[in-house]
Amino acid sequence: MSKIRVLIIEDSLVVRELLKHIIGLDERFEVVAAVESAEEGLLRLDALAPDVISLDIRLPGMNGLDATLQIMQRRATPIVVVAANVDDDELNIAMNALRAGALSVVEKPVGVTNAAFESMARHLCTQLAIMSQVRVVRQGIDRGLRFGTTELPPPPPRGAGYSVLGLVASTGGPQALTQVLSGLDKDFPLPILLVQHITASFLEGFVSWLSGVTPFTVRIAQGGECPERGVIFVPPADRHLRLTGGTLALSDLPPVNSQRPSGSVLLSSLAEDCGRRGLGVILTGMGSDGAEGMAAMHKAGAYTIAQDEDSCVVYGMPAAAVKLKAVSEVLPLTRISERLRALAGGCGP
Missing domain, CATH: 3.40.50.180 (Methylesterase CheB, C-terminal domain)
Incomplete structure (x- = not known):
């Protein structure tokens, strides 16, 4: 059975190595690359052909939202947003990335000595495995706009209103x-x-x-x-x-x-x-x-x-x-x- 190909996009060297360690320990995955910017990830996207992407939100240059939009347009790939719950701006970018086509948002794992490390690492790997199986389409933010062009039939008459x-x-x-x-x-x-x-x-x-x-x-x-x-x-x-x-x-x-x-x-x-x-x-x-x-x-x-x-x-x-x-x-x-x-x-x- 072939392994799930994971691309990691994370600007922090420490966190990037931690993610490589966590994902690399799970036999279901193969980390095909770990890059420090969205621009590099996009440049290598077609050649790497990942099954799923672990995407940081706050990146130098292009942020996670813009990266999500570009990925969904160029080569639609399941995206798991990995974000630190640090401030409103980062949370807002993460939520807009979900709106743009990312599938899930998870907490950025803390250091291996932290009591929550094991559960956070396990959750991250579970999300990556599940989301790698989702079939996504290009331009995810516009998904559904082409559907439903015919006129809807009227709803059945009702004697009582809804509450x-x-x-x-x-x-x-x-x-x-x-x-x-x-x-x-x-x-x-x-x-x-x-x-x-x-x-x-x-x-x-x-x-x-x-x-x-x-x-x-x-x-x-x-x-x-x-x-x-x-x-x-x-x-x-x-x-x-x-x-x-x-x-x-x-x-x-x-x-x-x-x-x-x-x-x-x-x-x-x-x-x-x-x-x-x-x-x-x-x-x-x-x-x-x-x-x-x-x-x-x-x-x-x-x-x-x-x-x-x-x-x-x-x-x-x-x-x-x-x-x-x-x-x-x-x-x-x-x-x-x-x-x-x-x-x-x-x-x-």
Whole structure:
């Protein structure tokens, strides 16, 4: 079995050697090169033909975002962003790199003597292995723009309005979320509850970034709040989020589908609390999280939407929901916000 070819782009010699050490110890990988600048990585990209790229964010010259854009245009390759959680500027670049087509963001490993080294190294290698299998396309930031040119049929008539929108996303999610949420103007009448699988240390940066690139205020739920229009609530790191009796609740119950927070936990609670007044959307992502929760919503009479295969970065979670017959409609990414506006039209705050 051939090894996974890894290109490391990292300007710090110390960190570059550390990454080579970590990745080189894993028998699944072959480090084909470790370079100090995006420019050098791009120059050697075709010759090296990596299966996956470990990409630093703060680089001399071209930064990680611009490098992501160039890689996705020249020779689309799975990218794992390796970033230090140091300041807002770096986090913002990392989130925009995800929007531009990078697949995952992980913490830059600390020195071998640090207590967290083993877990961080293991997580990095796991992400590199998983993401190396993802098929990405050129110009990832524009992915999906060519899909959905035909007119959508009208949604089925409903006797009751909707009260809440639940969204679930994983790999490729930041890119998909910005497209869906930007298509819902600031007057969208429903509160939004969101589970996006992301490394815990980048959660606050993700929330701040999402507030800046969408028309909504984005908050980390504290528990006890009432959902409100114009606000997206996301669960805190390593906590489940539920809607119970019209208020938000947090839970430390075990992971579901290996995830905490879990999209299935959120959507199942919407099925119980809102019934047919719930809207559920499951976007691109690896695995099956959210599918069982969407099935519960569908059974309760809610309207459920899955992103279609052609516009997904990874058609795992939506496919699992479709397999369970949990989906009212399968739509390309470019048409989801249009459908949500039509469904939510006339709903009260």
